[in-house]
Every structure is written in C-alpha cells, then in structure tokens.
Amino acid sequence: MGFFNFFSKEKKETLDKGLERTKQGVFSKLARAIAGKSKIDDEILDNLEEVFITSDVGVETTLKIIERIEKRVARDKYVNSSELNSLLCEEITDLLAENNNESSLPDFTVPADHQPHVIMVVGVNGVGKTTTIGKLASQFKKAGNKVVLGAADTFRAAAIEQLDVWGERAGVPVIKQKLGSDPASVAYDTLQSAKATGANVVIIDTAGRLHNKKGLMDELTKIRNVMQKVVPDAPHEVLLVLDGSTGQNAFEQARQFVAATSVNELAITKLDGTAKGGVVIGISDQFRIPVKYIGLGEGIDDLQVFHKKEFVESLFGNAG
Numbered sequence: 001m002g003f004f005n006f007f008s009k010e011k012k013e014t015l016d017k018g019l020e021r022t023k024q025g026v027f028s029k030l031a032r033a034i035a036g037k038s039k040i041d042d043e044i045l046d047n048l049e050e051v052f053i054t055s056d057v058g059v060e061t062t063l064k065i066i067e068r069i070e071k072r073v074a075r076d077k078y079v080n081s082s083e084l085n086s087l088l089c090e091e092i093t094d095l096l097a098e099n100n101n102e103s104s105l106p107d108f109t110v111p112a113d114h115q116p117h118v119i120m121v122v123g124v125n126g127v128g129k130t131t132t133i134g135k136l137a138s139q140f141k142k143a144g145n146k147v148v149l150g151a152a153d154t155f156r157a158a159a160i161e162q163l164d165v166w167g168e169r170a171g172v173p174v175i176k177q178k179l180g181s182d183p184a185s186v187a188y189d190t191l192q193s194a195k196a197t198g199a200n201v202v203i204i205d206t207a208g209r210l211h212n213k214k215g216l217m218d219e220l221t222k223i224r225n226v227m228q229k230v231v232p233d234a235p236h237e238v239l240l241v242l243d244g245s246t247g248q249n250a251f252e253q254a255r256q257f258v259a260a261t262s263v264n265e266l267a268i269t270k271l272d273g274t275a276k277g278g279v280v281i282g283i284s285d286q287f288r289i290p291v292k293y294i295g296l297g298e299g300i301d302d303l304q305v306f307h308k309k310e311f312v313e314s315l316f317g318n319a320g
Ligand SMILES: Nc1nc2c(ncn2[C@@H]2O[C@H](COP(=O)(O)OP(=O)(O)OP(=O)(O)O)[C@@H](O)[C@H]2O)c(=O)[nH]1
Pocket: 123, 124, 125, 126, 127, 128, 129, 130, 131, 132, 158, 159, 162, 208, 269, 270, 271, 272, 273, 294, 295, 296, 297, 298, 302
C-alpha cells in the first residue's frame, strides 16, 4: 500500500461487508479443508486445489497457488491451520503483486502533467459500467479534481440518460449528443470541453457491443485517434469493467475485450452480491492486467481502489 493510501476503518468495513458472501460462501470451505490438519500432505493440497477451483479462481491460477505453497513448505512438515492460512495470504498477495503495482499517488488523484487525464471505459452492457463511471466521477471530484464525463455510448438512449443521472448525482457535467451520433465526435467534444473549462479528469463511456469484434475494435480505435487530436497521449487509462458475479463469464469477456483493444486496467463490480469474488485473483493473474477498482455495492461510495493486501486479508479474516 502506498504511503498516502491510508486504508480507513470505513473503507475496511465496506470491503469486509462487500466480500462477506465470497468469504462465507466459498472461502469458509478453506477453513474446513485445513481444519484439524497438522501437515502439508497430498490430501490437504488436493483439498486446497478444489477449494480454489470452486471459488472461481480458475484452474491455472489455482495450480500456481498450490505450487507456491508446495515450494514454501516441505512435504509432511508440521504446519498448523493458522500458519497455513497466513501462508496462503502471503502467497496470494505476492501473486497479485506481480500485476498490481499500487500507485504511490493518493487514491483518486492523477498525474499533474496530464491536462486533462483521460480514462476510457469499456465493457459490455449491464456489467455496471455507467454506475462505475458515476462512482469514479464522484470520488475523483471529492479528491479535489475537476471532472467531466463523455456519453460516447450513443447507441442506446438509456445509456445517455443513465450517465446524465449519474453526472447529476456526482455533480459533474456530462457532454452528450443525440442518440446515434458518432461516439468519436462525443469524445472529441468532451476533451475540448475539459480543456476549455480546465477540467483535469475526463471519463469517457463507450458502447459495449460485443457481437461484432471488428465493429467494436474499429469504434474504440476511432475514439482513440480522435481524442489524440486534442490530447496527444490520450487515453491515459483504458478501464475494462467486468461483472464479478458472472464468474467464469467475466474471464471470457476479458478475453474478448483484450483482443479488441489495449486494456490496461480492470474494474470488477458487484462483488457484494456474489460468492465468486475469487475471480479477482484469477483474472488479474491470467490476463496480467492490474485490477484497479472493485465495486462493492450500488451506492456512490461503494467503489474502492483495489489494494491487494487488504483484499486478501479481508477474504482470509485478517490471518495475514
Ligand atoms: N450490488 C452491486 N450492484 C452494482 C454494482 N455496480 C453496478 N451495479 C448494478 O448493476 C446494474 C447495472 O449497472 P449499469 O451501470 O447500469 O450497467 P452498464 O454496464 O452501464 O449497463 P448499461 O447502462 O445497460 O450499458 C445496476 O442496477 C447497478 O446498480 C456493484 O458494485 N454492486
């Protein structure tokens, strides 16, 4: 955790509450798998493997975790369950650290030389994209930034309306055009508006149609190219939003978007309503893309910057 990213008691409570179902539903299996065991043997390793695979961590990542444990602890060595729990905590945190270098900037701040800092948000409909943009807008604003949103999902009227509602809620302007207009043109207008008004954070919503990969790729490429006419190094972040409650489906969506555009960070939403929170570990590891945000509820403050250590500790009941 960066020096400035003090993890407050409130944030910890939101995290613990949001991850409760994952913890109860699935990670409690872990407690059962290791309860009463006193050494690392084949049986316990098989049990652990099953627990992680059924927790939506994914097969490949599960095997990596098991391998790490095997390397750390000599076979048949005496280990009590709390030691094993701490070991898992450490190894999973280390695994996440391979892809999640946390920023040294305080949460919801952006580099001062990005004028403005541009975040392009991608993801299929229904995953919580608009909600995530609204939450981001609110928290960036609260952190002292001047924010503007761009409604470049011009394909559906509801998308523009919803973004408007969230813009109002967050108290930030939304740049939009009429339904069916060119998304790249909306993105261009949004960046121009940010420059004219001195906004330093721009968040662009995009359409999430996956039925046609080439169409999606072309649209996102066009938006990028047009934005670069206003801000040459835009977008600074391409944030893919995934619905954590869809488990393995989220892996598939990530695969498709990564093939269509250069995604450089992930937001995993709806972790509060699901026992499938293990996807955060698996997706981060499989795609080697950092998880930047996690969604823990429908409220405007229920989005957190992902801090790996706190996340793992919350899942394993502070055993680290
Ligand atoms: N429980 C919970 N619900 C969430 C979270 N994020 C989003 N939602 C809900 O998920 C639903 C879909 O969210 P939207 O933001 O409308 O999804 P979208 O991807 O923008 O979808 P479209 O607007 O249809 O493109 C809404 O009912 C949100 O309240 C979360 O972290 N937790």
